[in-house]
Amino acid sequence: GIQVEQSPPDLILQEGANSTLRCNFSDSVNNLQWFHQNPWGQLINLFYIPSGTKQNGRLSATTVATERYSLLYISSSQTTDSGVYFCAPRGGTYKYIFGTGTRLKVLA
Amino acid sequence: EPEVTQTPSHQVTQMGQEVILRCVPISNHLYFYWYRQILGQKVEFLVSFYNNEISEKSEIFDDQFSVERPDGSNFTLKIRSTKLEDSAMYFCASSDHPGDPLHFGNGTRLTVT
Numbered sequence: 755g756i757q758v759e760q761s762p763p764d765l766i767l768q769e770g771a772n773s774t775l776r777c778n779f780s781d782s783v784n785n786l787q788w789f790h791q792n793p794w795g796q797l798i799n800l801f802y803i804p805s806g807t808k809q810n811g812r813l814s815a816t817t818v819a820t821e822r823y824s825l826l827y828i829s830s831s832q833t834t835d836s837g838v839y840f841c842a843p844r845g846g847t848y849k850y851i852f853g854t855g856t857r858l859k860v861l862a
Numbered sequence: 863e864p865e866v867t868q869t870p871s872h873q874v875t876q877m878g879q880e881v882i883l884r885c886v887p888i889s890n891h892l893y894f895y896w897y898r899q900i901l902g903q904k905v906e907f908l909v910s911f912y913n914n915e916i917s918e919k920s921e922i923f924d925d926q927f928s929v930e931r932p933d934g935s936n937f938t939l940k941i942r943s944t945k946l947e948d949s950a951m952y953f954c955a956s957s958d959h960p961g962d963p964l965h966f967g968n969g970t971r972l973t974v975t
Contacts, residue, residue, distance in 0.1 A: 795899075795951055795971070797905070797953060799964075799965065799966075848910040848912070849895070850907070852897075852907075854904050
């Protein structure tokens with residue numbers, strides 16, 4: 755099955771800083787989602803982005819499916835951005851496979 | 863916005879007991895999923911379900927696990943005889959089509975003692 759690696763595994767930022775999170779996957783994919791897992795454990799949909807670039811407020815995401823990676827950009831980070839960020843690509847089956855996650859802590 | 867709802871939010875059970883975790887997917891969705899997350903680890907796929915049958919399952923989903931859609935709204939995960947290592951957060955998800963984005967519930971935290 756698809757192998758999904760995310761980097762960096764851990765990230766600490768000062769409030770207001772920008773960051774880029776990376777997701778590499780081992781095989782071609784049909785779809786990809788980015789999630790934020792908040793400190794209460796909830797999985798929040800951020801983006802559904804099989805290819806191209808999307809923006810939502812301070813967040814944007816780019817997927818280059820032909821090169822097997824996706825990027826999540828966080829600008830002007832806030833303490834509420836803290837949590838774990840997961841990418842989850844989907845290959846030729848029904849399931850989305852979650853990556854290893856990036857644990858983000860934003861300091862006030 | 864429609865939501866996936868899961869009950870209970872937290873369940874504590876003794877080793878060897880049966881548990882049933884319940885989910886109400888979004889009403890017009892046709893594809894249903896269970897995932898689990900052991901504390902501090904990544905989210906792992908367990909099973910997908912469509913048209914009243916399992917469409918795919920992982921190696922984790924052994925004979926101790928079963929899923930059912932007992933009526934038009936509920937989707938359940940049963941663990942027949944719980945083990946300590948079944949302690950995890952269990953997430954239910956649904957989608958309209960297999961290629962569509964997954965919508966997750968808030969999870970059930972299962973603690974096996």
